[in-house]
Amino acid sequence: MTLPFYLRGLLLLTLIGCGWLLWQDTSDDLDSAPTAVVARPTEPAAPPSPVAATASVVDLFPAQTWTPAPPPTPVDTSPPKPPPLPFTVSAQWRFENQSKIVVLHGNGNQYTLCNRCSIPGRIVPGKMLDAHYRLDKLTDTTVVLTYMPLKHASTLRLDTH
Template sequence: MKLPLYLRVLLLLTLVGCAWLFWQETPDSPTQTATPVATRPLEPAPPARPVTPTPATTVDLFPSQSWNPPPPPPPPVDTTPPKPPPLPFRVSAQWRYEHQAKIVVLSGNGNQYTLCNRCSVPGRIVPGKMLDAHYRLDKLTDSVVVLTYMPLKHASTLRLDNH
């Protein structure tokens, strides 16, 4: 294949231009003219520490894969404080004897409990005493009975005005 004369000349000029640029950009040739600078005498450098080679980090280009579905996320942790069970007592009777403090009878858990502040009823429960293994009578007034569920130290109020 024979090239026309103008293409041969153009190719020759391109090669000459590339060669000229190549020899102009050599790393040995300075880009700026050097100017003399006053320098201080060099101080002895501290001894160099030996360079320890660092291990090259490897990259796994083909990690193992599985067709199995991912494991389910762990169930959320319940951080709410525990709640006491519903109050198992109900008012079965209440009365007042000759303008004295009110006496209240609660029934629950298969038993009946007589509550009073100051009375001489046998088997009575006064504030500060336990009804059963889990409930303590804290307060007895004409309108409310306050019981504390001891495992959680939770106070519950039983209203007397609607019984």
């Protein structure tokens, strides 16, 4: 079987092209071949953590149940309540038809409350009793105190003798 001249030429060019591609492929591998280098690690490698090993595992068939989920726990959304009043009435009097003077005892201190008096250390409405309570109003029957962190007013009843 004889091949025509143009087919022989194409066959020869195909063989030359395949040889050239094979030569190019092997010459790159020889140039970039890794060389052996001895290197000492600066730190010992940490063992793989069990969390990382379990994080990559996906449970394709998780356990399922027909029982309904428990109801969510209710969240207390009520406003915060102030502490109970730490004050008690230890004395009260009226001098020469003036407004009532009240002495409160609480938090280890005594506080003298009056509307208009000249007693040293007195507390008049609008002044603070201690760091948390302010005297708002003093009448013949009540003492109104405001717990300042919550702005909550509390009333302390007085005896009416």
